[in-house]
Amino acid sequence: MRMLIATLFWIFVFCDYSYSNPFSNFRHTLDLSVRTVKAGDNDPMQLAFLGLDLHRVISSSSEDRATLTLQPYVAFVRNGPSGWDSPPQKHPMFDGSNDWSMQWRNFNANIKIKQDGSLNLRLGHIEVPFGIEYPIDTNGRALDYAHGANFVGIKADWGVSLNGIKRGYEYEVALLRGSGNGYAGESVDRETPYFISGRLGASSNADFGVGLSALRGNLLTPSREIVERSRFALDSQYYYRNLGFLGEISVGRGYGGPLSDQADFLQLFSEMHWKSPKETSQVWLQLVHRSIDAEASREIRTGVAWVPIHKVTLSGRLTRKTHPKSENNILVQLRYRY
Amino acid sequence: MKITILSALAVSLVLASGNANALDQAFCALRDPSTEIYALFPTGNSYKSIVRDLSEKEVRDKIAEELGIPLHFSELGKHTLYVVYEDKNPIGLVHARPELGKWGIVEVAWAMDLELNLIDFSFVRCRDKSKKVFQEDVKARALFQGADLERLRHYMAPGSYAFNKEMLHLEADLHRFADLLLINAVKTLIVTRIAWQEDLVKLTRQ
Numbered sequence: 001m002r003m004l005i006a007t008l009f010w011i012f013v014f015c016d017y018s019y020s021n022p023f024s025n026f027r028h029t030l031d032l033s034v035r036t037v038k039a040g041d042n043d044p045m046q047l048a049f050l051g052l053d054l055h056r057v058i059s060s061s062s063e064d065r066a067t068l069t070l071q072p073y074v075a076f077v078r079n080g081p082s083g084w085d086s087p088p089q090k091h092p093m094f095d096g097s098n099d100w101s102m103q104w105r106n107f108n109a110n111i112k113i114k115q116d117g118s119l120n121l122r123l124g125h126i127e128v129p130f131g132i133e134y135p136i137d138t139n140g141r142a143l144d145y146a147h148g149a150n151f152v153g154i155k156a157d158w159g160v161s162l163n164g165i166k167r168g169y170e171y172e173v174a175l176l177r178g179s180g181n182g183y184a185g186e187s188v189d190r191e192t193p194y195f196i197s198g199r200l201g202a203s204s205n206a207d208f209g210v211g212l213s214a215l216r217g218n219l220l221t222p223s224r225e226i227v228e229r230s231r232f233a234l235d236s237q238y239y240y241r242n243l244g245f246l247g248e249i250s251v252g253r254g255y256g257g258p259l260s261d262q263a264d265f266l267q268l269f270s271e272m273h274w275k276s277p278k279e280t281s282q283v284w285l286q287l288v289h290r291s292i293d294a295e296a297s298r299e300i301r302t303g304v305a306w307v308p309i310h311k312v313t314l315s316g317r318l319t320r321k322t323h324p325k326s327e328n329n330i331l332v333q334l335r336y337r338y
Numbered sequence: 339m340k341i342t343i344l345s346a347l348a349v350s351l352v353l354a355s356g357n358a359n360a361l362d363q364a365f366c367a368l369r370d371p372s373t374e375i376y377a378l379f380p381t382g383n384s385y386k387s388i389v390r391d392l393s394e395k396e397v398r399d400k401i402a403e404e405l406g407i408p409l410h411f412s413e414l415g416k417h418t419l420y421v422v423y424e425d426k427n428p429i430g431l432v433h434a435r436p437e438l439g440k441w442g443i444v445e446v447a448w449a450m451d452l453e454l455n456l457i458d459f460s461f462v463r464c465r466d467k468s469k470k471v472f473q474e475d476v477k478a479r480a481l482f483q484g485a486d487l488e489r490l491r492h493y494m495a496p497g498s499y500a501f502n503k504e505m506l507h508l509e510a511d512l513h514r515f516a517d518l519l520l521i522n523a524v525k526t527l528i529v530t531r532i533a534w535q536e537d538l539v540k541l542t543r544q
Binding site: 024025026027029031053054055057059060061062063064069071105106115116117118120127137139140164165166167168170203204205207239240241242275277278279310 | 363364365366367368369370372373376383384385386387388389411412416418421423426428438439440441442443462463465466
């Protein structure tokens with residue numbers, strides 16, 4: 001993994017065929033966000049993310065050859081500051097209650113094989129192409145699509161993919177490591193993880209679009225156990241003026257940890273959102289119904305995002321579990337992109 | 339390893355600070371423009387991106403002077419001009435420009451020849467149903483096809499950035515959207531000429 005990271009950075013900085021300036025076609029933004037998550041009566045968990053969002057197109061004299069998207073972030077966590085009564089809880093990404101770690105969001109090179117955009121090869125840390133989450137940018141936002149650790153298992157992973165766009169349709173098929181943020185080798189039982197995922201759907205800018213996705217794999221959990229996962233999903237998007245209606249039906253096997261490896265899974269997801277005409281504020285309502293074998297659960301998520309001044313976004317999300325009744329989860333985030 | 343990465347990131351952050359970018363979304367949200375480019379230039383078989391920063395004071399001031407109004411902060415930052423090639427010969431340009439519409443941001447991809455005459459346009463993102471008329475009605479599209487900056491200014495009512503309604507033979511409920519396209523087209527031509535001036539000189543010499 002170190003070699004891959006070093007190679008992508010090296011290409012990013014130096015490689016260019018058509019310009020003398022080594023930083024041509026280069027975009028960069030500093031991204032800082034602080035987030036508090038409170039579940040029920042537990043002490044709040046505080047997270048901070050500090051990173052770079054880098055983008056560069058590498059061209060020859062008459063062709064774009066590759067696009068690099070590199071997003072190295074440092075994530076900090078602080079669970080229950082000293083003086084608070086209850087013991088701190090651990091975030092699965094971190095070893096301790098006051099810890100930091102590297103987070104590789106998108107960290108990949110997308111190389112053009114065909115100039116018409118219909119065939120590209122992506123290498124590096126790739127967003128898993130699956131479901132309604134794939135065409136929508138949720139990177140660092142409070143808006144999310146219920147595809148967390150229990151559902152797909154990973155949001156992005158190391159590997160390769162073939163992808164492209166043609167006549168308003170886009171696709172991506174990825175062969176991934178199955179280890180998520182880190183590039184771990186084997187499980188405690190010396191099994192090797194893997195993950196295959198793909199989606200075909202209408203362009204994300206279309207007023208109406210449908211997508212089909214499938215995935216299968218053996219995932220490595222943070223405790224280095226292997227969990228099986230398989231899913232099929234049908235998703236759709238419809239936009240009317242500044243309203244958006246999104247939905248997804250997914251079925252498959254496996255949910256959460258190894259104990260639910262063989263459980264039959266069904267999830268129905270729907271979202272309605274509204275954006276202000278200037279797109280400086282957005283509110284959303286999401287309904288999730290989930291069945292794991294015979295057990296059903298439902299939750300309602302409401303959220304808001306607001307840009308009070310240029311480059312600053314305030315957002316919040318309330319997750320209310322309606323069946324079986326459980327504690328609410330509140331997330332508040334302040335984000336600054338410079 | 340962690341310390342090395344953290345140190346490298348800290349150095350990068352110092353180097354990065356001071357360079358503004360107006361995008362609120364992460365760069366992974368930037369889309370592949372192939373569909374729009376080859377729809378606008380069907381004979382094209384490759385394209386090249388050239389990114390320029392509209393926030394640079396000299397560029398920003400020149401645009402404001404020529405346009406008569408400053409660009410909104412969300413229109414500044416780094417933008418891309420796509421040069422389209424047919425068998426390695428440049429045949430045209432594509433630039434996508436956002437505009438504030440009634441139902442959210444409208445993004446229009448404008449195709450131009452190398453002398454900055456508009457050839458055609460397509461909607462990259464638009465939730466306004468009025469776009470259908472400009473996608474399908476030959477007369478409505480013809481308002482912009484072949485127009486240069488002088489002709490676009492000729493369309494404008496004196497002292498405004500809207501169409502002179504006597505010259506606009508469209509239904510009244512389309513006027514607002516036509517005005518949006520007009521100012522968007524004017525901005526595109528001015529911004530392209532100023533921000534990519536050196537590149538255009540090189541291209542026309544080829």
